Each structure stands twice: as C-alpha cells, then as structure tokens.
Amino acid sequence: GVMSPETYPFVKDKYQIPTKRNIKKSLKLDEIEAIYNYEREEYSSQDMAIDFWVFSYLCNGANIKDIAFLKYKNIHTETIEFVRAKTERNKKEQEPIIVPLIDEIKVLIRKWESKKNDQDDFVFPILKKWLTAKQEFDKIKGFVKKINNNIKSIAEELNISKKVTTYTARHSFSTVLKRSGASIEFISESLGHGDTKTTQNYLDSFENDVKKEFAA
Numbered sequence: 001g002v003m004s005p006e007t008y009p010f011v012k013d014k015y016q017i018p019t020k021r022n023i024k025k026s027l028k029l030d031e032i033e034a035i036y037n038y039e040r041e042e043y044s045s046q047d048m049a050i051d052f053w054v055f056s057y058l059c060n061g062a063n064i065k066d067i068a069f070l071k072y073k074n075i076h077t078e079t080i081e082f083v084r085a086k087t088e089r090n091k092k093e094q095e096p097i098i099v100p101l102i103d104e105i106k107v108l109i110r111k112w113e114s115k116k117n118d119q120d121d122f123v124f125p126i127l128k129k130w131l132t133a134k135q136e137f138d139k140i141k142g143f144v145k146k147i148n149n150n151i152k153s154i155a156e157e158l159n160i161s162k163k164v165t166t167y168t169a170r171h172s173f174s175t176v177l178k179r180s181g182a183s184i185e186f187i188s189e190s191l192g193h194g195d196t197k198t199t200q201n202y203l204d205s206f207e208n209d210v211k212k213e214f215a216a
Contacts, residue, residue, distance in 0.1 A: 025162045026175035032057065034158045035151070048112070049150030053169050055108045059099045060190045061170030064144050068126040068136075073119040075101065075109070084192045097192045174199065 009015045040046040080099040155164035188199040
C-alpha cells in the first residue's frame with residue numbers, strides 16, 4: 001500500500017528491469033564423440049555418468065528427471081514416448097515426446113535397467129514407487145550431482161573448455177539438429193517446448209558460433 005498502481009514504475013510501457021540473456025553452450029559432434037569414447041571401467045561411476053549423459057542426448061535431450069520417471073509402459077516397439085515432468089501439469093493436452101528406439105538406446109537400457117516385469121515400474125533404479133515427492137526430488141538431485149561431478153572431470157581431462165553438465169546434453173542435441181538443417185518447429189517439437197521462442201533461446205550459442213566462423 002505504500003505505492004499506488006499509477007505510480008508503480010516497473011510495468012509494461014514504463015521502466016523495464018534489464019536482464020542478461022543466458023547464453024548456453026553446446027558441444028560439437030567431435031566433443032560428444034570424445035565423451036562417448038572415453039575409456040573407463042565398466043559399471044564405474046564414470047561409466048554410469050557417461051552412459052546417462054549419452055542417453056539424455058540420444059533421447060531428444062531428455063531431462064534427467066524425465067529419465068528417472070521413465071517407465072516400461074513408455075517403451076514401445078520402435079519408439080519411446082513420454083510427457084515432460086516439467087510441463088505435465090501446466091497443459092490440458094499433453095503432446096508426448098517421441099524418441100526413435102535406436103540400437104544405442106536399447107543397449108543402454110539393457111545395461112542399466114531395473115529389469116522389472118510390471119509395465120508401471122521405473123526403467124532405471126533411480127527411483128522407487130513408494131518414495132514421497134520430497135524423497136524423489138532428493139534422489140534425482142543427488143543423481144544429477146553425481147553425473148555432473150564425473151562428467152565435469154571427464155570433460156576437463158579431454159580438454160573441453162566448456163562447462164559440461166546434464167543440461168549440456170539437452171542443449172547439444174538441439175544445436176546439432178539446427179546445424180543439420182532441421183527447422184525450429186521440428187526442434188521445438190522434439191524438445192517438448194510449448195513455443196518456438198523457448199527453442200530459440202537454446203540456439204543462441206549456435207548463432208554466435210556461426211558468426212565467429214564467418215568472421216574468421
């Protein structure tokens with residue numbers, strides 16, 4: 001009640017608080033390949049981190065939370081179909097993200113799956129059915145941290161200068177599509193975005209890289 005609506009300055013057509021655009025960085029194909037081919041002991045923490053990072057990349061840049069909530073009923077003969085947990089409750093009609101079930105994805109599923117028979121079981125042993133929402137949050141947060149710690153050290157060892165996290169896999173997927181000539185609409189659909197403006201934010205670093213290439 002200190003200030004009236006008429007004198008409040010932070011509204012449309014008045015003063016706009018400046019914000020810095022978050023320029024995200026993706027990896028190039030040779031950098032992704034270097035992570036994929038990194039030598040590590042099978043079933044080690046490094047092996048787990050790389051495999052789930054690659055799984056995220058191959059599954060349309062799926063968020064780790066979506067991977068954690070992935071159930072056997074989401075896996076079909078030729079595709080994986082799921083709705084993003086981030087937008088599940090925000091929209092009345094949910095368009096599922098459809099991922100081609102390629103051989104590389106099948107191998108990773110067989111390697112790390114829970115091996116349960118119930119279609120409503122989680123594919124990976126990250127979560128359990130009886131967990132509370134808080135416990136689910138903590139489990140996913142801890143899993144992401146474990147991946148990030150390992151993938152960061154691996155990237156540094158490979159002399160990759162960019163900061164590499166689970167989120168980098170998602171951004172790299174969209175940027176590789178863009179560089180392959182895919183339309184913004186197709187990329188937006190693949191990522192499960194509600195509009196192309198959100199997708200465009202993912203592609204900022206691509207535009208900057210292209211400018212540098214032409215300026216060289």
